[in-house]
Amino acid sequence: MNNSRRRFLQQLTLSALAVPALNAYPFPLSHQSSGLANDKPILKVALMGLGGYAERVAEAMQSCTRAKITGLISGTPEKLKTWGAKYNVAEGSRYNYENFDQIKDNPEIDAVYIITPNALHHSQTLRVAKAGKHVICEKPMAINAQEGQEMVDACAAAGVQLLVGYRMRFEPNTLKAVEMRETGKLGKIKFFQGQTGFKIGDPNQWRVNKELAGGGSLMDIGIYAINGARYMVGEDPIWVTAQETKTDFETFKEGVDETILFQLGFPSGAVASCLSTYSMNHLDRFYLVGNDDFVEMQPSTGYGPIKGRTKNGPLNQPHTVHQTVQMDEMAQIILEGKKPILPVDGKVGLQDLKIIDAIYRSCDTGQRQELQLG
Structure with a gap:
């Protein structure tokens, strides 16, 4: 262990x-x-x-x-x-x-x-x-x-x-899914799927402005799948491949991605397949598969309630207001040095940025990118 x-x-x-x-x-x-x-x-x-x-x-x-x-x-x-x-x-x-x-x-x-x-x-x-x-x-x-x-x-x-x-790293159904993985109830983890997206709406908002957003859907909604893959699988990826699709060139100008498919590989051999998009609704789903069981979460990252199930039925953890729990927990981290079950520090944020950088490089080059997250 x-x-x-x-x-x-x-x-x-x-x-x-x-x-x-x-x-x-x-x-x-x-x-x-x-x-x-x-x-x-x-x-x-x-x-x-x-x-x-x-x-x-x-x-x-x-x-x-x-x-x-x-x-x-x-x-x-x-x-x-x-x-x-x-x-x-x-x-x-x-x-x-x-x-x-x-x-x-x-x-x-x-x-x-x-x-x-x-x-x-x-x-x-x-x-x-x-x-x-x-x-x-x-x-x-x-x-x-x-x-x-x-x-x-x-x-x-x-x-x-x-x-x-x-x-989401403080949300109870999410933590229950992580607990099931950590205690071996899912068996050896084999696959994760993360689907995140919505229709962007106002084409003049800052989220589709490269100078303010730094990108497009991947920066805003796709990061949920990136971060979710890490805490659901319980490992950090070691490679990534990615493909970008764009249909609306007026809204999604150069450097602002509309839809990106990306795949992650983990040290254990588990793989992830994820979708990030600004062009379709009804995409808020995580699916984690092990040899012995699965966890499906839908919705998986919205403001709630989060819904989860396994082969034995729903997770049924209590719904809380996410930001209330987040801020109370962060207060204890800052004031008392509390160690959260899932870390939320700058190192975690930096690792996600390294993955995002690699996804964009893979989209540009068509090549698999190796990851060293540290």
Whole structure:
């Protein structure tokens, strides 16, 4: 038994001892009316980029027990005003993109959650780290591995933590599937399939702007299949092949991918086949196959509820608000050094970027790309 598997099983055992009736689910089941924990440290978070997903995060954080919104960063003065009033954020803790370096002098901010377009993550992370604050960055962590490495190095040099918004790594049905694999209930893992996609809609949005997104569907939705393949199979891939298909050249201009098929190979011999697309709906499915059983998850990465089943029936783990659990867990990682069952640190984000870089190279060259993720 390797060290990572031993650690995983130890964590599950401790969770089962704490809540034996809940099938080893290690997180609180309800955050709807719990309120902040008075006797434990609270992570004070500034949200950067007050768009649609930030709204979802902000609402979810109202039910957190270990994290609260204490700062806002936006380029839109009206948003700073309305959000500040709604979430009771003092005017002195509201910043724009020009002056947010001043957070270094604000003791009411421990960490910044960066929820801006992909191409901005790198420079903003470097500035937050320089200000001495922890970084939580939405995925993809950057637009390429070189930027990702610089972000990891900057946070390490500043002595701050870098976490990535991989909410699915805290989701209960996902963790149940991982537990089944780790405890051998699926047998030897042979195959994973990840299907991720939707119709993009507004052709003028930043997600199809190469300068802001750094790519297309792969950066936005395909990363779920990349990251999911890793935690579902339980290994890191050692090679990748990929093929790009484009039908709408007006919306998906040069450097913005519409649809990519990619295949991953793992050290054990397991393989993965994945699809990332901006041109069709109803694609949110993971399928993991072992010699003895399978796990199918559909939906697999949406906001919930996540549904999973095996040959013996549904997984039936409780639904939680993903971002509530994510932020409470990340607060404990940052404040208490808690080790999550599935890591969500900058190293994980950098490894995904190395895979993304290799997928794009394979699309360009038609050649298999070898991977060394470290």
